[in-house]
Amino acid sequence: MTSSEDWAGGSFGETGTCVLAPNASIMTLDGTNTWVLRDPDSSRSVVVDPGPSIDAHLSAIDAAAAPDGRGSVAVVLLTHHHADHSEAAREFAERHGCGVRALDPAHRLGSEGLGEGDVVSVGGLEVHVVATPGHTSDSLSFVVPQDRAVLTGDTVLGRGTTVVAHPDGQLGAYLSSLQRLHALCGEQGITTVWPGHGPVIDDALGALDFYLAHREQRLEQVRAALAALPDVDDPARAVVEVVYADVDPVLWGAAELSVRAQLAYLGED
Incomplete structure (x- = not known):
């Protein structure tokens, strides 16, 4: 795995x-990773998650899409609708005269949507679309067979774990998505995770094993915290203060979203 200290x-x-977008924060880690994908024999690129509307960042994407001064952007793809990934999508696509493809119709530019089973082909490059809801309901991952890599957006991060953004995000769907990615990586020999935040992960299966084990551990902690709590109308914050006691309180608001997703999952279970 690439060291987080030197991730750029x-x-x-x-x-x-x-x-890497210059929007580092406690929620975005080092910043949003915008991915420019291009087959070496083609001058046309696919841009995934243009990120925030920051002129310097968009210029850096332009340079990556045309490193020799020649090249064009064929299409913009979105992993999900959160603004740190999608804010600049429309303006970036308009300046390149291309479309934006996303699962959520509100974030598309042009008539083409994007969903499970789609294959985006540009030159010799193929990007295979996998539905991976959970972090959000519209979360997608993109497999690049040529590099045995999967772009995961916020479904799997390069460092730490992600938030299940309840109520749009759902834990049951998220666990199913992790299991699906695990099976896919095993079946297709995918070795590398190109995440939406944080460094590249060189052991895709190991990362997914960790994510699945972590979620199960958190669920057990939530069950135990609930059993020890007195009856309250809204136990989510009380559970956060017990289960996430080792986490910086600045992150408790995000943790509460995940706890609400966990409580909903346990209620359904």
Whole structure:
């Protein structure tokens, strides 16, 4: 795994270039990873998650899409609708005269949607679309067979774990998505995770094993905390203060979203 201390994006495999957006925060880690995908024999690129509307960042994406001064952007793809990934999608696509493809119709530019089973082909590059809801209901992952890599958006991060953004995000769907990605990586020999935040992960199966184990551990902690709590109308904050006591309180608001997703999941279970 790439060290988080020196993460600044860069080129990966045959097709991938990560342009790191200058929007680092406690929620976005080092910043949003914008991925520029291009087959070496083609001058046309696929841009995944243009990120925030920051002129310097959009110029850096332009440079990555045309490193020799020649090249064009064929299409913009979105992993999900959160603004740190999608804010600049429309303006970036308009300046390149291309479309934006997303699962959520509100974030598309042009008539083409994007969903499970779609294959986006540009030159010799193929991007295979996998529905991975859970972090959000519209979360997608993109497999690049040429590099045995999967772009996961916020479904799997390069460092730490992600938030299940309840109520749009649902834990049951998220667990199913992790299991599906695990099976897919095993079946297709996918070794690398290109995440939406944080460094590249070189052990895809190991990362997914960790994510699944972590979620099960958190569920057990939530069950135990609920059993020890007195009856309250809204136990989510009380559970956060017990289960996430080792987490910076600045993150408790995000943790509460995940706890609400966990409580909903346990209620359904």
